Amino acid sequence: MYEAVYAHPDGDSTVARHALTAAESGFDGIVVRNHGDEPADYDAEAIADEYGVDVAEGVEIRAENPSRASGFVGNHRSEATVVVVHGGDPKLNRFAVEQPAVDVLAHPMRGDGDFNHVLANEAAANGVRVAYSLGPVLRESGGRRVRAIKQLRKLRELLEDADAPFVVTADPASHLQQRAPRELVAVGEAVGFDAETIREGLAEWGRLVERNRERRRDSFVEPGVTVEREEGGDS
Amino acid sequence: MKHLPKHLRPRWRYLAVEIESWPDASFDRRAFQREVWYAAQNLLGDTGSAETDMTVLRFEHRDGAGHAIVRVRRGETDAARAALACLDSVDGDAVRVRIRGISGTVRACEEKYIGGPPEAPQQRHVVFENADRSATVRDPRYDVETASDGAFVGATALDFR
Numbered sequence: 001m002y003e004a005v006y007a008h009p010d011g012d013s014t015v016a017r018h019a020l021t022a023a024e025s026g027f028d029g030i031v032v033r034n035h036g037d038e039p040a041d042y043d044a045e046a047i048a049d050e051y052g053v054d055v056a057e058g059v060e061i062r063a064e065n066p067s068r069a070s071g072f073v074g075n076h077r078s079e080a081t082v083v084v085v086h087g088g089d090p091k092l093n094r095f096a097v098e099q100p101a102v103d104v105l106a107h108p109m110r111g112d113g114d115f116n117h118v119l120a121n122e123a124a125a126n127g128v129r130v131a132y133s134l135g136p137v138l139r140e141s142g143g144r145r146v147r148a149i150k151q152l153r154k155l156r157e158l159l160e161d162a163d164a165p166f167v168v169t170a171d172p173a174s175h176l177q178q179r180a181p182r183e184l185v186a187v188g189e190a191v192g193f194d195a196e197t198i199r200e201g202l203a204e205w206g207r208l209v210e211r212n213r214e215r216r217r218d219s220f221v222e223p224g225v226t227v228e229r230e231e232g233g234d235s
Numbered sequence: 236m237k238h239l240p241k242h243l244r245p246r247w248r249y250l251a252v253e254i255e256s257w258p259d260a261s262f263d264r265r266a267f268q269r270e271v272w273y274a275a276q277n278l279l280g281d282t283g284s285a286e287t288d289m290t291v292l293r294f295e296h297r298d299g300a301g302h303a304i305v306r307v308r309r310g311e312t313d314a315a316r317a318a319l320a321c322l323d324s325v326d327g328d329a330v331r332v333r334i335r336g337i338s339g340t341v342r343a344c345e346e347k348y349i350g351g352p353p354e355a356p357q358q359r360h361v362v363f364e365n366a367d368r369s370a371t372v373r374d375p376r377y378d379v380e381t382a383s384d385g386a387f388v389g390a391t392a393l394d395f396r
Contacts, residue, residue: 025333138320
């Protein structure tokens with residue numbers, strides 16, 4: 001199970017601190033998904049070795065309109081293992097689910113963002129994972145939290161109906177905002193999710209990381225096709 | 236009132252709760268208990284809150300690290316876990332809570348999951364992003380004070396190699 005975190009300077013904790021906390025909480029890895037304009041400076045391998053959790057390099061694309069976002073996706077796709085789009089705007093939500101090059105649409109319901117069956121079907125067709133964000137459930141209170149829980153339910157009904165892929169995250173911007181997988185499962189159950197859905201959503205980040213690393217290998221041609229080097233051959 | 240016969244007494248479970256915060260946070264058991272009640276009531280409602288009946292028994296917290304034992308009714312541990320996860324600040328200080336384990340007695344809970352009191356931190360001067368900063372250190376955790384008004388960045392020993 002993975003958590004997708006914002007690290008300093010986009011958040012209040014360095015990648016190393018996030019990784020240490022995630023390891024203690026029982027995660028298998030973290031995805032660093034700093035916004036494109038606030039990248040973190042870190043050595044993923046050294047951190048992974050020290051704390052025993054995987055550290056995947058990701059990016060969250062925040063743009064004011066789809067055409068800029070499209071440019072950013074093109075720029076980041078080749079270096080980032082996980083490409084997330086900062087959702088919450090109807091146009092950007094639409095853009096993200098229509099782009100197979102996008103891995104995850106984050107917090108689609110934030111702000112004036114909304115979601116419907118058309119977007120859910122697009123997401124399913126293009127394999128774009130839509131994120132269930134438990135952040136507002138954990139950290140907001142009163143009316144905002146009620147709204148967030150309502151929106152999570154709407155999103156869940158739509159994604160289940162379309163059989164669209166999804167991920168789960170608490171959107172932690174500091175190590176203090178991280179919650180352990182078992183805690184997230186308990187919170188998910190309290191707001192109407194199945195325990196299995198939450199676990200699947202946390203595990204999906206890991207599968208995504210693995211798939212994208214596989215794809216970035218030189219030997220990869222297309223799904224199911226790789227170039228095998230012959231032993232001792234010169235090809 | 237005369238105490239209840241053993242088979243009628245409520246059965247309890249004891250949660251070992253780890254509490255982490257920035258080093259300048261300071262709150263006591265009462266403040267933590269209040270937040271636990273609020274968290275339970277906000278997430279589970281009055282009925283759920285009464286069902287879980289969470290009480291903070293042991294509490295220790297200083298300089299950003301601590302632990303507590305929270306008593307809940309047997310069978311309500313999942314609800315209690317959810318409510319505790321939603322506890323994100325105490326008296327305005329951000330906190331991270333994590334449940335280390337659950338036991339049937341306070342003693343087992345202490346022995347298995349809590350151990351000694353939180354380790355005392357050291358103050359060190361570090362260079363963080365090309366500036367001299369003071370850091371509160373519990374190896375390998377470094378909480379770096381990046382502004383005099385108590386803004387911190389969480390780091391680890393790896394960031395200062």
